[in-house]
Amino acid sequence: MTYVDGNAIAGLLREVFDEELTAAVSTCGTCGEVAVVAELRVYLRCPGAVVRCPRCGAVLVRIAEIRGLHVVDLGGLRDLARA
């Protein structure tokens, strides 16, 4: 399945976190890869958005809208730091 990147969810992240996060720096909880959010792999053709590590492919973030609520799982991240 084809992926895009974190730029594609700039608006969604703004909606959920109320701030600009594409330039924030993430650390993968599985392999330790450090990457800006804009460079993460994003899969949109699923229920919600799935964000994966560009190095090891681990799921970092999942965001789905369920009955008007955003359900957010950040469990794959070790760290997320503002730019």
Added chain:
Amino acid sequence: MADVVDIVHETSRVRTILLDVPDWPGHHAGQHVDVRLTAEDGYQAQRSYSIASAPEDERVAITVEELADGEVSPYLVGELRVGDGLELRGPVGGWFVWDVSDGGPLLLVGGGSGVVPLRAMVRHRVAAASDVPVRLLVSSRTLDDAIYRAELDGLAARGDGLEVVHTLSREQPAGWTGRTGRIDRELLAEVAWPGTENPLAFVCGPTGLVEAVASGLVDLGYGAGRVKTERFGPTG
């Protein structure tokens, strides 16, 4: 709610939509807006579109390519009319952005409608009277698919430090003397600034093109942090 004030026919499948947006906070070249359509039954679909206008332009513009199976782009290209309203949010995005103060030399590489945010950067450079050297490499399937070609070639003809190179990947008109084929390492090595000049690169297009160009640039000595990428997929 934005008001549609003009629609420009760019190619058979591409329109630029000029908008009057109340309380627009200003933007940086490279940012996007999210456009949301709501059907009569309440069903909503949302897509992200790069802003095509420079921060200095009077109107905010987006350029939309119609994708055959899309939910949003067929409406924006085929149905939307001047005077209609459009629900949009933004600007959003803070990574894939360029201000003249970021300097260069600047390499811009776009595939298909990936040229849209790069056009905003080029217009920003002109409006700000910047002399940052810019090379813009655009890959289009055919000459008729080359979005903004007249505008970009016209700006390049001013000879003030903007160079524009087109490559046609699928079909070339008779007498075409420009580049042909996809952007490969050979073409990149020929067109891109040498890595020793510490260039800044922005690459936008379909995922496959972006991956190939980004790795090609790193091989040419570009610093990984100096190559900014934006990938788009088949969802329209």
